[in-house]
Amino acid sequence: MMQYNPTLKIKRLVVMRNDITVYDGRFHSGVNILRGDNSSGKSTILNMLFYGLGGELTDWSDIALLCTHVLVEATFNGMVATLRREISESAGRPMEIYSGDYAQSLRAPITDWSRYSYRRSETMESFSEALFRLLDIPEVTSDQTGNLTIHQILRLLYADQLSPVEQLFKFEPFDPPTLRDTVGRLLCGAYNSEVYNNDVRLKTLVRNFDQTSAQLKSLFAVLGRTDQAHTLDWIQAEKTVLKQKLESVQGQIEDAERQLYQSTAQDELTLTAQQQAYDTVQRLQQQIAAARETRDATSFSIADSDLFISSLQRKLDALSDSETVAKSLGDIQFRTCPSCYSAVEAAGEPNHCHLCKADLNEGPAHTRIVALLNETGRQLKQSQLLQQRRISELEKQTAQLNALEAEWLHASRRLSELQRLPSTALRGVLRQLGRDAGYVERQLEDLDHKLAIATEIQQLTDAKEKLNTEITRLRNRNDLLRAGQSKRLQKAYAAIDQEVVRLLHRDLPRQDAFISAKHVEFDFGANSITVDGQGYFSASSRVVLKTAFFVGFLWAATKDKEFRHPRFCILDTIEDKGMEQIRSHNFQRIIVEDSDGCNVDHQIIFATAMIAPELDDPKYTVGDYSTLSEATLAIRKPSLG
Amino acid sequence: MVQLSFEPALDPYHTMFRALRLMPIIETVGRLERDHVRILDFFLVFPFKLPDLRLKPEHRRFRALGKRYAAQKPYAEQPESGQLIKRMAPISDAAYQSLAAKGFIDGSEYDAGWVKPTERWMPDILAEKIVAANTIQQDLMDLLATLAREYDLGGENGLKHRSGLMEHRYDAV
Numbered sequence: 001m002m003q004y005n006p007t008l009k010i011k012r013l014v015v016m017r018n019d020i021t022v023y024d025g026r027f028h029s030g031v032n033i034l035r036g037d038n039s040s041g042k043s044t045i046l047n048m049l050f051y052g053l054g055g056e057l058t059d060w061s062d063i064a065l066l067c068t069h070v071l072v073e074a075t076f077n078g079m080v081a082t083l084r085r086e087i088s089e090s091a092g093r094p095m096e097i098y099s100g101d102y103a104q105s106l107r108a109p110i111t112d113w114s115r116y117s118y119r120r121s122e123t124m125e126s127f128s129e130a131l132f133r134l135l136d137i138p139e140v141t142s143d144q145t146g147n148l149t150i151h152q153i154l155r156l157l158y159a160d161q162l163s164p165v166e167q168l169f170k171f172e173p174f175d176p177p178t179l180r181d182t183v184g185r186l187l188c189g190a191y192n193s194e195v196y197n198n199d200v201r202l203k204t205l206v207r208n209f210d211q212t213s214a215q216l217k218s219l220f221a222v223l224g225r226t227d228q229a230h231t232l233d234w235i236q237a238e239k240t241v242l243k244q245k246l247e248s249v250q251g252q253i254e255d256a257e258r259q260l261y262q263s264t265a266q267d268e269l270t271l272t273a274q275q276q277a278y279d280t281v282q283r284l285q286q287q288i289a290a291a292r293e294t295r296d297a298t299s300f301s302i303a304d305s306d307l308f309i310s311s312l313q314r315k316l317d318a319l320s321d322s323e324t325v326a327k328s329l330g331d332i333q334f335r336t337c338p339s340c341y342s343a344v345e346a347a348g349e350p351n352h353c354h355l356c357k358a359d360l361n362e363g364p365a366h367t368r369i370v371a372l373l374n375e376t377g378r379q380l381k382q383s384q385l386l387q388q389r390r391i392s393e394l395e396k397q398t399a400q401l402n403a404l405e406a407e408w409l410h411a412s413r414r415l416s417e418l419q420r421l422p423s424t425a426l427r428g429v430l431r432q433l434g435r436d437a438g439y440v441e442r443q444l445e446d447l448d449h450k451l452a453i454a455t456e457i458q459q460l461t462d463a464k465e466k467l468n469t470e471i472t473r474l475r476n477r478n479d480l481l482r483a484g485q486s487k488r489l490q491k492a493y494a495a496i497d498q499e500v501v502r503l504l505h506r507d508l509p510r511q512d513a514f515i516s517a518k519h520v521e522f523d524f525g526a527n528s529i530t531v532d533g534q535g536y537f538s539a540s541s542r543v544v545l546k547t548a549f550f551v552g553f554l555w556a557a558t559k560d561k562e563f564r565h566p567r568f569c570i571l572d573t574i575e576d577k578g579m580e581q582i583r584s585h586n587f588q589r590i591i592v593e594d595s596d597g598c599n600v601d602h603q604i605i606f607a608t609a610m611i612a613p614e615l616d617d618p619k620y621t622v623g624d625y626s627t628l629s630e631a632t633l634a635i636r637k638p639s640l641g
Numbered sequence: 642m643v644q645l646s647f648e649p650a651l652d653p654y655h656t657m658f659r660a661l662r663l664m665p666i667i668e669t670v671g672r673l674e675r676d677h678v679r680i681l682d683f684f685l686v687f688p689f690k691l692p693d694l695r696l697k698p699e700h701r702r703f704r705a706l707g708k709r710y711a712a713q714k715p716y717a718e719q720p721e722s723g724q725l726i727k728r729m730a731p732i733s734d735a736a737y738q739s740l741a742a743k744g745f746i747d748g749s750e751y752d753a754g755w756v757k758p759t760e761r762w763m764p765d766i767l768a769e770k771i772v773a774a775n776t777i778q779q780d781l782m783d784l785l786a787t788l789a790r791e792y793d794l795g796g797e798n799g800l801k802h803r804s805g806l807m808e809h810r811y812d813a814v
Contacts, residue, residue: 096813107753109674111795113813124810311716315647321770322654325661328764332653332735333742336752365654372647 001029003601004558005077006135008053008566010603012073012102015048015633022067022634023048025623027605030595033588033615034607036626042607043161045632046572049605050158052083054127054150055170056091059162065089066635073102076134083127084113092118095127120147137564138193140186142178152183156524158570159550165542165577166535167527168549177525184524187553188492189562190485198474198481205474209467216460219453232458235451239444246440253433260426261415277415284408291404295397298390305387312380319373326366488562495560496522500552504531504545506590508583511541522549539577544587547573551591551604558600571606585612592620650686650729656736659685661745662771664758666786672750672757677794679733680804681785683726688781689714690722695803697791703784710781726806 010032015023023045025034034042044064051057052072064087072083082105084096096113098105105113116127128149132139140148155170163171169180185191261278334344334355344355352359497520504514513531522529529535529549537545550569557565575584589612591604605622615621626632649655659682666681667673673681684691688710696703719725737756741748750757775782793799795812802809 104753109754109794110813111674111676111801112754114811115813116811308716310712314713315649318649318652318655319647321658321774322649322652324767324770325654325658328767329657329739329743331739333739334735335738335742335748338731338734369654376647 001601002599003078004561004563004567006137006564006566007075007077007601008135008568008603009075009601010049010053010072010568010605011075011080012071013045013049013052014071014073014102015067016069016071017067017635023632027603027622029601029603030598031592031615031620032603032605032622033611033620034605034622034626034632035611035616036607036609036632037628038609040626040628040630041632042609042626043572046158046160046570046605046607049570050154050160051087052085053154054083054085054095054131055154055158056151058089058091060087060089063631063633063635067633071102071105076131077136079134081134094118097127097130118149135566137186138191140182140191140193141196142182148179148182148186152179153187153566156183156187156553157550157566157568159546159573160570161572161576165539165546165573166529168522168524168529168546169527175527177527180527181525185485185489187557187563187565188489188496189560189564190489190492191564192481192485195478195481195485198478202471202474202478205467205471209464209471212460212464212467216457216464219457219460222453232451232454235447235454239447239451242440242444242447246437246444249433249437249440253430253437256426256430256433260430274415274418277411277418280411281408281415284404284411288401288404288408291397291401295394295401298394298397302387302390302394305383305390309380309383309387312376312383316373316376316380319369319376323366323369323373326369331365492556492560492563493522495556496520496549496553499555499559500548503548503552503590506586507544507548508586510583511537511544513537514541514544520549520552540579540583543573543576543579544583547571547587551594554602554604555594555598558598558602567600567602569604571604574606574608575610581610584608584610588612588615650683650725651732653732653735653739655686656682656729656733657740658771658774660736660740661763661767662775662782663785664745665775666782666789667756668758669786670789672747672755673789674794675737675751675754675756676807677789677800678737678756679726679730680794680800680806681788682733683722683729683804683806684788685781685785687722687725688778691784693722693805700784700787700791703780703787706780706784722804722806 009029010027012027013023013025014021025045034045036042041061041063044061047057047060047064048070049072052070053074067087070085070087074081074083079099080101082098082100082102084098086093094115094117096115098108098113100108100112114130116125116130118126118128120126120129126147126149128147128151129139131150137153155172156168158170160170163169169175169183182191258278261274331354336342337344337355349357500520501517504517504520507514509515513534517531520529520531521533529545531537531545550571553565554567554569557563557567574587575581588606588608591606592615595602595604611621623632624630649659660678663678663681663685667678684694688706689712691703691707691710694707720728737746737751740746741751744759744761745763747755747757747759788800792803795801795809796814797809799809799812799814801807801812
């Protein structure tokens with residue numbers, strides 16, 4: 001049996017009234033027939049299925065409202081999950097999902113269930129999103145329809161009795177054609193979320209592009225487009241010239257200062273003495289700065305290594321704990337395979353992995369841990385040794401720094417003693433030089449400001465170009481995708497048309513148009529279906545046509561994996577509107593025959609009050625035959641007295 | 642940031658050791674959800690992350706613990722807590738599956754999502770190490786016992802929510 005994705009399959013339906021189970025039915029692949037007298041609750045069960053899977057239901061029967069919860073165990077693309085919803089007349093009830101089967105869910109802690117609301121919010125997923133993810137159906141959004149819900153998809157998979165028979169979708173009061181069209185496209189496999197995502201992204205990109213253009217305009221307005229003062233190269237060249245100027249001014253300042261120290265009128269001191277004192281102070285200052293830097297680097301290393309050593313120490317403790325566990329309890333053992341969850345056979349050979357049977361030639365785990373222990377121990381020892389060395393190094397460096405500082409204090413005192421008041425002329429020169437330097441620095445600041453604007457212009461121009469490229473790329477991509485989609489849609493329509501016609505040809509000869517049918521035209525948006533352009537038939541033939549459409553859509557999806565139809569449908573229209581028993585029997589047989597001959601996993605669930613005798617076989621039926629006194633739901637009807 | 646060296650949180654044997662340290666706490670409540678135990682284990686292996694845990698007002702006395710264990714911050718950079726506990730999950734599963742296979746916890750309960758300790762003899766050397774470790778960190782074990790006993794796992798203001806370690810907004814309560 002092959003499986004195309006998405007595939008949805010009901011395994012079990014449980015209806016609860018408080019703590020009492022009032023219905024518990026198990027379903028299988030292929031055809032599932034609920035059989036029973038009229039008014040014995042068959043439609044109620046189908047409604048429960050629809051609701052349990054996330055459909056919205058407004059018309060509950062009185063007996064259904066006496067129940068409190070519906071639980072559905074289903075597989076989504078082969079993955080099993082159990083869904084639970086509270087039965088209530090108020091719309092938009094949440095859904096709780098458990099990833100496992102119904103039997104497991106009974107034993108699991110409540111925290112293993114996840115509750116999803118009906119509507120999504122900024123930060124929270126809806127249950128539709130969760131189920132779409134399980135089914136691998138893309139998230140469908142459009143401006144007119146908002147986000148598609150699982151309910152909208154189920155409307156095209158459940159042919160119920162209360163909807164008008166000439167309409168395809170389950171009836172709903174507010175029902176825009178675009179929404180139906182989107183659902184149809186999606187199930188036909190002609191919906192690509194990439195188109196929508198690209199459109200959304202295009203909107204943002206175009207907005208950014210316009211903003212960037214506006215920003216650029218205003219920047220050019222500030223700078224004036226004509227001068228070249230905003231090109232990066234020009235600014236850099238200007239900066240280089242100014243920096244050289246500044247350096248030469250600073251050089252002159254240093255010369256002047258040196259002259260200031262040397263200008264002496266004191267007879268007892270020679271120029272050389274002053275010069276030497278000044279040089280000594282300068283030299284000591286440089287030495288102090290270097291010594292400080294060395295000492296600080298060492299202290300940082302020590303603090304850093306302290307952290308490292310204490311974390312090694314903790315690691316060593318943890319390793320020794322691990323070693324004790326490995327030695328006392330033996331190797332890691334899986335009871336179930338971590339990949340497929342089936343039980344792992346116990347007892348393998350010693351020194352072999354019990355999971356993959358590999359030869360553990362390094363011996364069991366604890367010897368491997370011992371190797372790690374030794375290595376970490378060695379690392380720790382080495383680090384501690386290095387740390388010792390650093391600490392004695394630090395002591396030396398601190399002593400050296402202290403000595404240097406004392407020396408400097410002494411030298412600077414001597415210098416101030418030697419200095420006499422500098423001549424006023426030299427002072428004047430120095431002041432002028434200071435002003436010059438300030439002016440050049442100011443010019444440099446201006447240039448930096450210009451540089452910032454120029455950089456911004458450069459970045460904006462690049463960004464604009466990138467945006468433009470991306471916009472063009474996305475537009476082209478979307479044109480291509482849209483073309484592909486319409487081709488896909490045509491192919492899907494033709495396949496469904498062919499399947500429905502094949503079913504109509506095998507109907508009992510009651511409606512001429514069916515016997516000679518060439519084409520079936522249907523339109524999701526208009527919610528209608530015609531045969532060779534004709535739409536008026538007897539009531540019972542309309543029922544046959546609608547049922548044939550649902551079944552034909554499903555068969556088309558089992559023959560082409562491009563369909564996103566979940567290969568699942570529920571029919572409550574097998575014998576609506578005065579259908580003759582013989583015609584109903586014939587149609588049931590056609591469905592079973594096609595289903596038995598189909599090699600792709602699928603499920604059809606239908607209800608009938610007149611089952612074809614040879615189909616009354618547990619292979620096809622679900623539960624017992626229901627009657628008024630033995631209805632589907634095990635609740636005694638409230639007495640009318 | 643990947644650590645190439647040994648990291649207890651990602652070592653199945655050390656996870657088993659910590660699990661055995663937690664057993665006496667779990668015994669007092671009978672059984673605990675798997676994720677509840679995983680959160681306790683997270684704070685046992687990273688006690689310096691305790692300041693990120695929002696305690697109930699009546700447990701204010703435990704707040705000083707975070708500061709006390711601050712010095713145990715690891716030398717290397719670590720991924721943020723949510724990522725870390727995700728990365729620990731498969732290791733934790735391996736450790737608890739082994740404990741179930743060796744008979745320290747109930748296997749069928751574990752499959753159903755619970756950790757339930759069972760009576761079983763263990764070698765003295767291991768038992769001594771466990772007692773020693775728990776005695777040194779008595780204050781931390783008291784806090785974890787309180788988290789097991791007086792905090793629900795799921796929902797608004799449950800342990801998932803208060804620790805910020807796991808998604809709680811979809812919890813069915």
